[in-house]
Each structure stands twice: as structure tokens, then as C-alpha cells.
Amino acid sequence: MIEVKDMHKTYFMGKIKVPALRGVTFGVQDGEFLAIMGPSGSGKSTLMHLMGCLDYPTEGEYWIDGREISSISDDRLAEIRNQKIGFVFQQFNLLSRTTILQNVEVPLIYRGVNLRRRRQLAKEALEKVGLGHRLTHKPNEISGGQKQRVAIARALVNNPAIILADEPTGNLDSKTGQEILEIFTDLNSQGHTIVLVTHEKEIAEYARRVIELRDGRILKDEVVV
């Protein structure tokens, strides 16, 4: 379903080239729970942005659902992000001025779903993460763990093919972090594909496959038993 072929990403800071990825190749099947590990600066976030169609690779190919993204337009990429990808970020990235329910509705708005259906789907997604009772709160009125649940609900709401989570527990205490990871495990057992970026070994243990990056290259790619 996802094919990464000899993918490179080089950032340009003025004249200085910063190679963040230098030839990465792997595939992800439907229903996998994959962790991407590696030290700081090894290119994890860069890889996640590319897998999430937020950016184009400098070199190489990225295939998602049988399409290579290098040649498709910005707006088509937005459509792919909207329909096939759900993001969960370390900083939660909720819209602070709108309620929790409205936050979860955003992907549905861009998909053109009407208001009634939107409300319903957003409520269902929030119920899935155990927040069916706090719909009208603003993000600053709930805890970090709850924020991350809202973010997961938002990632889920369009029923995407893959959920990408970049250090989703990085801003949470270990107990709350565990609860979040349980949610991912649950979602995975329901058939969602999950890619989890982390630099902690214990967290990677929730996954069933671990890819380890070092300096923009794959060091290890192994299935956990």
C-alpha cells in the first residue's frame, strides 16, 4: 500500500545542503503497526512528513495506493492527506479557538461533508477515544492526554488508510502516554495502519515492526515477535 523507493530529502539553508534522508527504501502493508526509531536528527520527522504527503522528496519515489506523488499537484496532495492520512503530532496541534467537536470536524469540512453528518461522525470518533462527553470544551480546558485523544479522533474521523503519529507521547507523562499507546494498539487491532515515530525503545515495543534510522539511512528494519 505504501512504497518508499530510494527516497532522498535534502534541505537547503541558503547555500548549505542539509541531507535529512539519503536513500530510504521500504514498504508498509495494510494493517501494520510500524515504529520508526532513531536518535534526534536522524530524519524521523522528515520521513513522516514525506509519508504524510506534506512535502515532496528531493529524489526517489513515494507510492501511496498505487500513485507516485512527485508529479501530482499541491491541491491533489491535500486531497490525499484529507482522505488517506491521519496525523497525530507531539504538540497536539489543535485549533485553540474552536471546540473539541469542531476540531474533529475540520477534516470533514474539507471533504465537503454536510453539517449534520459532520456532527455525527465527529461525535462517533470522539466516543471511540473516550471523549464523547466533552464536546463543547475548548482545547485549553482539557488535559494533555485528552488533547491527544482529540487529535487521534481527528486523525480517525475520515477513516484514513494510515495514521501517522510523530512522538505522540512526547509531551505526556508515562501513564497518560501508555493510555494513548493503548488506543493505538486498539485501533491497530481494528485494522488501522499505524506508523509511530519515537526515540524511546519502550514505546517502540508496542509496534510489531521497527525501522531504525541513523543519519538519514535505514539501520535496521525488523519484525518484533
Add this chain to the structure above:
Amino acid sequence: MILETLRIALRSMTSNKLRTFLSMLGIIIGVAAVIAIVSIGTGARGEVTSQIANLGSNTININPGIQRGEGGRISRPYTDIFTLELGENILNYSPAVKALVPVGQGSALLISGSTNIRATVVGTGPDYQAINDYYPELGRFLQHEDLQQNSNVVILGSEVADDLFGSGDPLGRKVRLSYGNRTHIFTVFGVMEEKSMGLGGNFNAQVYIPITTYMQKVANTRYVDSYTAQAGSSEEAKIAVGQIEYFLTKSLDGSDKFRLTSQDQIIEVIDQVTNTLNIMLGGIAGISLLVGGIGIMNIMLVSVTERTREIGIRKALGAKRRHIMRQFLIEALSLGGIGGVIGIFFGRLGAVGIARFGGWAPVVSVVSVLLALGFALLVGLFFGIYPAYKASRLDPVKALSYE
């Protein structure tokens, strides 16, 4: 979708009300200026035109010219040049002039019983009525026989009649008219209708006697003060001005001895003044709308920068360029629109205030309101385009990592 975007826009505007208001100030002032200008323009023009119509139609005033002060002499009008014969000759030699009356006037004391008042005595002839569109309400106006016989006939303006006789019937009553150091007895033969005050002064506070009586008995002069001529139409009035000018220049031996004032000229001057005023105020409106637009652009650029992260999030969740563009354009339009509505409110207030001051009915036309609102929206749209475009072009990865 649009509704949703509008809600987002309103929410972001109300989240910092003072800032929003300040950034709308230019638009508010601009729109208020447009509304006020249009209203004042139409109001003042209407007022002035009605005053001019009050003068009678297509009239031309012929007054003595101003003598240049030479060698320490003060400049003053020529005297002793306008005779009754000259007036008749103007009428005879200027085919475009339909009618002409001589006018001599001075201030006199009118006495009836124990009441006395000071009034302007106007010596003139029967055509005075038609030329000034001014007719008697009681009795009659001056007639040719009155002029031929130098009769002591007086027609009272409505205020004078009121002051002297109150509710009593003035017709046939005797009035003593004291002018200089002599007093004459006049008989009231008519009372004029009320005429609203205009550029011609207050007709109601004058009394009218035959020009011949005025010259020979009252003022003791062989000359009149001015003539009022009338042409058949405003085109003929232009021709008449030329003819009178030609005739008087020849017969008085110089064009500086008289002055002609036609209604057209007055209207032209007033038009020029109002035009200049409109251009000035229009300029102010234009500049404040421009400044308002720049204010909107500025606040929108700030808003885009502040919300870079939000834009990144929205893009990650599937917003296309046009969605982001639309969101910020609607926000800019709302700024313009709300500023416009507030401006309309203040513009109306200004228009009503100035109309009260100027004594005309306040007119705030639907057209001017729509025009001003349209301008405000247009300015919002135009100056919102660049910030919205900028927002829509943000790179999602960079926007997401913006602190």
C-alpha cells in the same frame, strides 16, 4: 462551507475587538465620508436650486458697475446713469429680453396710527410681479395708471402688513411714509403673498410703490438703482446677456459702468463651488478608503503570520489552497463590510447633523449606501487578496513547525 468560513472569520475578528476596530477605522471614515458627501451634496444643491428658482426664472439683474478708486478715492458703484428711458431702450434694443422693470429702493419709516416700522421701499412697475413670480394675495399690484399719474399707491409685503395692521383689513387704509425729512400719505391697494426667503432677500419685509412716485416725490432723483430683465428661456437668457451688454456698452460708453448677473451665472458659480467641494471631499473619501485598505492589508498580514501554525494544521488536515485563500478573503471582506456598516451609521449621523445645520432635509439615498458598502467590500477584497494568497502558499511543513 462558506458559512463555516464566515464563522471562523467572525471568531478571529472578535477575538481582538480593539485591534479589529482600529484596523477598520480607515474604512469607517472613508465610508462615512462618502455617505456624508453624497447627502450634503444633494441636500445643498437642492436647497440652492430652490433658492435660485425663487428669484423668478431666467432673470438678469442689471446693476451699476464699480468705479475704480483712483488716487486715494474709494471705489464705489457708479451713480446717476440708469434712467427710465434707458430701461425702455434696453427692452427695445434687446429682442431676447421679454420684460424689464426698473427698481429704485431705499429705507423708509412706515406709520399707521401709533405703529411704525422701518421697511425697504421698492419703486417699480407692474412687470415686477411676473419677473419675480410674486403676486398679491389681497387687492392688486401696481398698475400702469399708477405710474402715469405718480399715484401714492402702496402694496405691502406680508410681514409689513402683519406688523402694521395685524389681523385687520389693510386695504384702503392710509399709511404715512417718511423718507429723508419728508412724509407722504399713501393708500394701501394690495398685500403681497408670502414668499419664502431666498437669494433675493426678504420680499415680505418690503413695500412696493410706483417707480415714478418713488423717483419724483420720495427719493427726488432722476435715476433708478437697477433693472431686472427677463428672457423667455435659459437659452434666450444667454443671448439676452450678450444683447444687453452690447447695447449698454455703446450707450453708456464703457463696459465697466454696469454689471450683469444672470441666474445661469449664479448657478454656474454655485455648481463650481459644489463641484470643488465634492472633489475635495471625494478625495478625502478616496484617501481614507485607501488608507483603510492598507489597514486591512496590514492586519490581515499580521493575522496570517500569527496563524501560520493554524494554516499548517488546516493544510495537514486537507485544506487546499483555495480553502485557505477563501478563509482569509472572507475575513478581509468581513472587515471591509463591518467597517462599511459602521461607516454608514456615522455617515448618516453626520449627514443628518449637517442637514439640520444647513436647514435642508437629510437625504441618505439607497444608492449612496450601496455605493459606499460596495466600495468598502471592494477595498476589503482587493487588499485582502495579497495576504490571502500568501497564506494559501505557505509550505505545510514549515507552517507546522512555526513557533
